Amino acid sequence: MAMNAKTIPNEEMFYGHKACGGCGGSLTVRLAMKVLGKKSIGVYPPNCMSTVGFIYPHMCYFGNATTAPFAASGAVMSGLRAGADALGHEDWHVYCMAGDGGTADIGIQALSGAIDRNDRVIYICYDNEAYMNTGIQKSGLTPTGTRTTNTPAGSNIHGAIQPKKRIFEIVAAHGIPYAATASVGYPEDYLRKLEKAAACPGTSFIHVLAPCPTGWQAPSEITIELAKEAVDTGMWFLAEYENGQYHLNKNPKEFASIEAYLKKQGRFSHMVQADFDELAAQRDEQWGRMRAEWCD
Amino acid sequence: MSGEKQFISGDEAVALAVKQAKPHVIAAYPITPQTIVVERLADYVEEGELESKYMYVESEHSALSALFGASGVGARTFTATSSQGLLYMAECLHFTSGGRYPIVMMNANRSLALPWSIFGDQRDSLSQRDAGWIQLYVENVQEAYDSIFHAYRIAEDPRVMTPVMVNLDGFILTHTYELLETLPQEQADAFIPYADYANCIKFDEENPMNIAITGGPLLNMEFRFQQQRAMNDALKVIEETDKAFGELTGRTYGGGLVEAYRCEDAEVVLLSLGSLCGTIHVVVDEYRKAGKKVGLLKLRSFRPFPVDKVAEALSGARAVGVVEKDISFGYEGAVYSEVNSALIKKGLCPLTRNYVGGLGGRNFSKEDICGMFDDLLEGAPADSVQFVNLRGDIDYGNEC
Numbered sequence: 156m157a158m159n160a161k162t163i164p165n166e167e168m169f170y171g172h173k174a175c176g177g178c179g180g181s182l183t184v185r186l187a188m189k190v191l192g193k194k195s196i197g198v199y200p201p202n203c204m205s206t207v208g209f210i211y212p213h214m215c216y217f218g219n220a221t222t223a224p225f226a227a228s229g230a231v232m233s234g235l236r237a238g239a240d241a242l243g244h245e246d247w248h249v250y251c252m253a254g255d256g257g258t259a260d261i262g263i264q265a266l267s268g269a270i271d272r273n274d275r276v277i278y279i280c281y282d283n284e285a286y287m288n289t290g291i292q293k294s295g296l297t298p299t300g301t302r303t304t305n306t307p308a309g310s311n312i313h314g315a316i317q318p319k320k321r322i323f324e325i326v327a328a329h330g331i332p333y334a335a336t337a338s339v340g341y342p343e344d345y346l347r348k349l350e351k352a353a354a355c356p357g358t359s360f361i362h363v364l365a366p367c368p369t370g371w372q373a374p375s376e377i378t379i380e381l382a383k384e385a386v387d388t389g390m391w392f393l394a395e396y397e398n399g400q401y402h403l404n405k406n407p408k409e410f411a412s413i414e415a416y417l418k419k420q421g422r423f424s425h426m427v428q429a430d431f432d433e434l435a436a437q438r439d440e441q442w443g444r445m446r447a448e449w450c451d
Numbered sequence: 452m453s454g455e456k457q458f459i460s461g462d463e464a465v466a467l468a469v470k471q472a473k474p475h476v477i478a479a480y481p482i483t484p485q486t487i488v489v490e491r492l493a494d495y496v497e498e499g500e501l502e503s504k505y506m507y508v509e510s511e512h513s514a515l516s517a518l519f520g521a522s523g524v525g526a527r528t529f530t531a532t533s534s535q536g537l538l539y540m541a542e543c544l545h546f547t548s549g550g551r552y553p554i555v556m557m558n559a560n561r562s563l564a565l566p567w568s569i570f571g572d573q574r575d576s577l578s579q580r581d582a583g584w585i586q587l588y589v590e591n592v593q594e595a596y597d598s599i600f601h602a603y604r605i606a607e608d609p610r611v612m613t614p615v616m617v618n619l620d621g622f623i624l625t626h627t628y629e630l631l632e633t634l635p636q637e638q639a640d641a642f643i644p645y646a647d648y649a650n651c652i653k654f655d656e657e658n659p660m661n662i663a664i665t666g667g668p669l670l671n672m673e674f675r676f677q678q679q680r681a682m683n684d685a686l687k688v689i690e691e692t693d694k695a696f697g698e699l700t701g702r703t704y705g706g707g708l709v710e711a712y713r714c715e716d717a718e719v720v721l722l723s724l725g726s727l728c729g730t731i732h733v734v735v736d737e738y739r740k741a742g743k744k745v746g747l748l749k750l751r752s753f754r755p756f757p758v759d760k761v762a763e764a765l766s767g768a769r770a771v772g773v774v775e776k777d778i779s780f781g782y783e784g785a786v787y788s789e790v791n792s793a794l795i796k797k798g799l800c801p802l803t804r805n806y807v808g809g810l811g812g813r814n815f816s817k818e819d820i821c822g823m824f825d826d827l828l829e830g831a832p833a834d835s836v837q838f839v840n841l842r843g844d845i846d847y848g849n850e851c
């Protein structure tokens with residue numbers, strides 16, 4: 156039965172941590188742990204979530220958890236899986252909580268390796284669209300034009316140059332049994348996908364958009380609003396890849412205004428009309444492709 | 452009870468010992484001259500002789516990361532690597548030693564690029580001196596095999612809980628066939644019984660564990676101190692292990708830390724590690740026959756470094772030569788520095804010289820060893836660091 160607002164457990168399993176108010180990443184963890192429960196082992200590579208949760212002796216995960224080398228989430232999960240299975244604990248979930256940098260950049264090799272082995276692990280990427288823990292630097296999932304501390308927006312450099320890597324499709328191209336995108340702005344959709352991942356007999360992957368008030372330079376109380384708007388503007392999308400097929404979960408007839416979404420965030424405050432237009436063009440191109448190829 | 456005899460290479464002997472140690476999880480990535488180990492282990496798994504989870508990883512970094520995960524839930528683990536692979540693991544070496552995971556690894560000592568060379572020297576493992584791993588160096592195929600059992604027993608000892616690297620000279624040992632006496636399986640099982648580790652996740656829903664923690668300025672030093680204490684305790688555990696293994700098999704390795712050969716009354720001692728000790732051994736016998744008082748000190752444990760044992764064995768020597776396949780550019784061989792430091796600590800000041808050679812697989816011949824003994828018996832070269840067998844400078848042909 157799908158978990159929803161009525162059936163979700165009240166028990167919190169991630170608290171006492173030091174994340175900023177309104178942190179989308181911590182919400183990604185909190186919801187994941189409600190679905191995966193206590194019979195789980197989480198892998199937390201270097202990123203905001205491991206930083207705010209692992210400061211001995213003040214431990215914040217009320218399920219089993221370990222940190223990991225940055226590049227190695229996929230491999231550490233595989234090792235935990237192998238060890239747990241060898242010792243007779245096949246019924247425990249193994250998941251990771253890797254950032255966008257830890258997934259699309261430094262951790263992409265180990266992620267690829269885990270999928271290639273089809274190990275029964277759940278790879279969750281919370282995407283706050285930059286290296287936040289080190290002070291907001293550009294990652295492979297930072298949108299075009301974003302101002303970060305190493306892609307300044309001046310007259311020479313105009314923020315990040317490249318669009319977000321299509322990591323969901325890169326993962327799907329491995330032939331993974333289950334992959335999905337989600338957003339903390341649509342929690343029931345995310346919960347449903349977590350349940351699917353938990354039931355998946357091989358590797359599963361969920362890519363969750365998780366706004367970061369600090370890095371996005373936005374008020375902490377609009378995290379959910381931004382996470383919804385990202386989807387409603389078409390800057391992000393909700394989709395699944397299963398049995399070799401893509402599926403769009405939400406296919407808006409009309410997109411909400413990109414400009415309004417971007418203007419709420421300091422990281423885009425340098426943008427002018429041409430920038431809005433470019434992002435809209437990127438969006439239209441991507442949606443054109445997704446609609447043509449992913450819809451029946 | 453003694454085991455069967457087999458004619459077998461160093462790599463195969465390691466694989467056989469690992470099969471008998473029954474790790475739950477094996478993860479490794481191929482690299483010459485280690486490859487045979489991973490191939491044999493895969494065969495054992497395929498043939499049903501070994502029940503391990505054999506993981507196909509996409510790099511050495513992932514191999515050791517996977518074992519970090521497996522060991523984190525208390526599984527017994529094994530990996531093998533060499534050279535570039537060991538360095539690619541460097542970050543994970545510190546993770547696993549700092550987290551106190553009792554992983555066992557075989558390293559086939561091989562040169563490091565650049566210049567590329569698949570042949571042996573010891574710059575790979577010696578450069579990882581401070582990674583917090585116990586490092587053993589073995590002389591022959593039998594010792595390679597036996598040391599895998601030693602390694603599990605030492606690593607998993609509650610006083611130690613520190614990963615162990617068993618080093619074999621690339622090709623010279625990994626690919627050489629020798630007669631091996633195997634350990635009967637019941638004896639192997641009894642020597643290294645598997646027990647749950649103290650510091651790992653217990654699969655207890657009501658008592659979850661967060662491991663591999665962050666330790667800030669408030670507590671970090673205390674963890675480091677415990678790590679150092681465990682390494683120092685390992686000196687004792689390595690000795691106990693050698694003794695216990697000796698009682699079981701009749702084979703001992705000088706007490707586990709060093710093996711002194713004809714050092715008691717020796718005027719000149721050559722200290723070395725790995726397979727080269729076999730050659731020095733032969734030369735010592737020849738020189739002794741000719742009435743020359745020379746000896747060999749084989750260093751088996753490089754970390755922890757057995758200061759007392761080294762100093763004790765060298766206490767009567769007038770001159771000491773340290774022969775190693777390593778150079779720390781801008782200074783001297785790493786082992787030479789360690790030996791000098793041990794001597795000074797114990798108030799000993801024999802003449803010491805460093806013979807650096809075998810780099811990139813260059814041969815060390817009996818004649819080379821004779822040359823070192825002759826040098827030290829008759830006086831000594833002026834420079835403390837000698838490159839053995841050097842062919843002269845390379846002409847880059849830059850001049851027009």
Ligand SMILES: Cc1ncc(C[n+]2csc(CCOP(=O)(O)OP(=O)(O)O)c2C)c(N)n1
Pocket residue numbers: 180201202203204225226253254255256257258283285286287288289294
């Ligand atoms: C090998 C290595 N390189 C760099 C770092 C420094 N580092 C720690 S966290 C981090 C950024 C993580 O970014 P992301 O994965 O997006 O997670 P976020 O911090 O945004 O939550 C970096 C670069 C590290 N710990 N290890």
Ligand code: SF4
Pocket residue numbers: 173174175176177178179180181203207283287288366367368369370
């Ligand atoms: S910087 Fe961003 S991602 Fe990191 S804890 Fe704060 S809000 Fe969360």
Ligand SMILES: [Mg+2]
Pocket residue numbers: 254255256281282283284285286287294
């Ligand atoms: Mg990030």
